[in-house]
Amino acid sequence: MSTVAIVAGGPKNLIPDLNHYRLAVDYWIGADLGALLLVNAGIKPNLAVGDFDSITPDEKKLVQKVAIQFEEHPVEKDKTDLELAILHAIKQKASRILLFGVTGGRLDHSMASIQLLYRLLKKNIIGIIIDTYNWSELYFPGVHEIVNDSNYTHLSFLPFTKEAVGITLSGFYYPLSNETIDWGSTLCISNKLISKKGTFSFTDGILLVIKSREVLI
Numbered sequence: 164m165s166t167v168a169i170v171a172g173g174p175k176n177l178i179p180d181l182n183h184y185r186l187a188v189d190y191w192i193g194a195d196l197g198a199l200l201l202v203n204a205g206i207k208p209n210l211a212v213g214d215f216d217s218i219t220p221d222e223k224k225l226v227q228k229v230a231i232q233f234e235e236h237p238v239e240k241d242k243t244d245l246e247l248a249i250l251h252a253i254k255q256k257a258s259r260i261l262l263f264g265v266t267g268g269r270l271d272h273s274m275a276s277i278q279l280l281y282r283l284l285k286k287n288i289i290g291i292i293i294d295t296y297n298w299s300e301l302y303f304p305g306v307h308e309i310v311n312d313s314n315y316t317h318l319s320f321l322p323f324t325k326e327a328v329g330i331t332l333s334g335f336y337y338p339l340s341n342e343t344i345d346w347g348s349t350l351c352i353s354n355k356l357i358s359k360k361g362t363f364s365f366t367d368g369i370l371l372v373i374k375s376r377e378v379l380i
Contacts, residue, residue, distance in 0.1 A: 165189050165190070165255065165256060165257050165258050165259070166187055166188050166189050166190075166257065166258070166259045166260075166261065167188070167189065167190045167191075167192060167252040167255055167257040167259070167260050167261070168181075168184060168188040168190070168191050168192070168260075168261040168262075168263065169192045169193075169194060169197070169245070169248045169249065169252060169260060169261070169262050169263065169265075170191070170192070170193050170194065170197035170198070170200055170201050170263045170264050171194045171195065171196070171197040171244065171245050171248070171262070171263065171264040171265045172194070172195050172196025172197050172200070172217050172244075172264055172268075173263075173264035173265055173266055173267050173268050173272075173294070174264075174267045174268055175200070176267075176295065177264070177266060177267040177294040177295045177296070178200065178263050178264050178294065178295070179263070179293065179294065179295050180204075181200075181201065181204045181206060181263065182204060182205070182206070184261065185206070187261075188261065190209045190210075190252070190255055190257070191206055191207070191208050191209050191210075192208065192209065192210045192211075192212065192248045192251060192252060193208040193210070193211045193212070193226070193230070193248075194212055194213050194244040194245050194247070194248040194264075195212075195213030195214065195215055195216070195217050195218070195244040196217040196218055196264075197213075197244075197248075197263070197264050198211035198212075198213070198215075198218075198226045198230060199218050199222050199225070199226055200264065202225060202226055202229045202230075207229055207230070207231065208226070208229065208230040208231065209230075209231050209232065210230065210231070210232045210233075210234060210248070210251055211226045211227070211230035211232070211233045211234070212234040212235075212236070212244065212247050212248050212251060213234075213235070213236060213244035213247065213248075214235065214236050214237060214238045214240070214244060215235060216238050234247075234251075243272070243275070245262075245265060245272075245275075245276065245279070246279065249279060249282070249283070253283075253286065253288070257288060258288060258289065259288065259289040259290075259291070260283060260288060260289070260290050260291070261291050261293055262276060262279075262290065262291065262292045262293065263293055263294070264294075265292055265294075266292060266294050266297065267294060276292060277292065277299065277371070280292065280299070280300070280301045281301060281323070281369070284301045284302075284303065284369070296375055296376055296377075296378055297315070297373055297374065297375045298312070298315050298373070298374040298375070299371060299372070299373045299374075300371075300372050301323055301369055301370070301371055301372075302369065302370045302372060303369060304329075304364075304365050304366050304367055304368065305364065305365075306362055306363075306364040307362065307363055307364065308360055308361070308362050309356070309360065309361050309362070309363060309372070310359065310360050311356045311358070311359050311360065311361075312374060314376065315374035315375055315376050316355060316374075316376055317353050317354070317355065317374070317375045317376060317377075318335070318353075318354045318355060318356065318372070318373070318374055318375075319351060319352045319353055319354065319372070319373045319375065320332075320344070320351035320354075320363065320370050320371075320372055320373075321344075321351070321352075321370070321371045321372075321373065322344050322345055322346060322348070322368055322369070322370065322371070323368070323369040323370060323371045324368040324369045325345060325346055325368075326343055326344065326345040326346070326367075326368055327343065327344055327345075327365050327367070327368035327369070327370050328343045328365060328366050328367035328368055329341050329342075329343065329364070329365050329366035329367065330342045330343070330344060330351065330363065330364070330365045330370075331362075331363065331364045331365070332351075332354065332361070332362075332363050333361055333362045333363075334356055334357060334358050334360060334361025334362060335354050335355065335356055335357065335361050335363075336354060336355040336356070336357050337354050337355075339351070
């Protein structure tokens with residue numbers, strides 16, 4: 164499995180320690196400010212891409228010096244810096260793409276990031292959005308295993324399509340059997356695993372699965 168990590172320029176407090184993912188990542192991409200965040204974390208970007216309007220000229224020079232490949236685009240363009248990074252990751256034949264720094268800022272960017280997961284899912288690429296408090300992933304119908312993670316103890320299942328049909332949860336504090344949830348339902352919000360592993364399954368629709376933890380104030 165080839166894993167590509169993309170770091171965008173979301174709020175720094177929502178980006179976990181990227182060095183924790185070094186062993187799992189084969190290729191690093193920094194999108195705009197995300198490239199500088201990688202450099203500051205001591206990680207050499209395989210690619211720095213974007214219009215770089217979020218960093219100073221001196222910071223851009225630093226990124227150019229450190230990055231293996233540097234690709235600058237005009238500010239006025241049809242694709243966001245994040246989408247440019249994702250398209251490059253797809254060209255690298257990634258089987259899994261980890262997305263950092265894509266939530267917690269502008270709501271339109273956060274929503275677009277979640278929708279980009281659908282583009283990856285259609286290409287049979289695992290796309291995961293990770294921030295300090297959440298781990299988000301889309302799933303097609305089937306039977307899926309989920310492992311207990313002490314970093315993200317709460318589990319929620321939301322319909323990405325208008326409804327998700329036949330949801331069954333096994334190994335959870337609140338089990339479920341063959342239920343249908345639609346937009347606006349809170350039935351599958353904030354569940355927990357009661358063992359090391361559990362399974363969730365459904366027969367139709369697309370599910371957004373969010374693993375999360377409490378926000379520290």
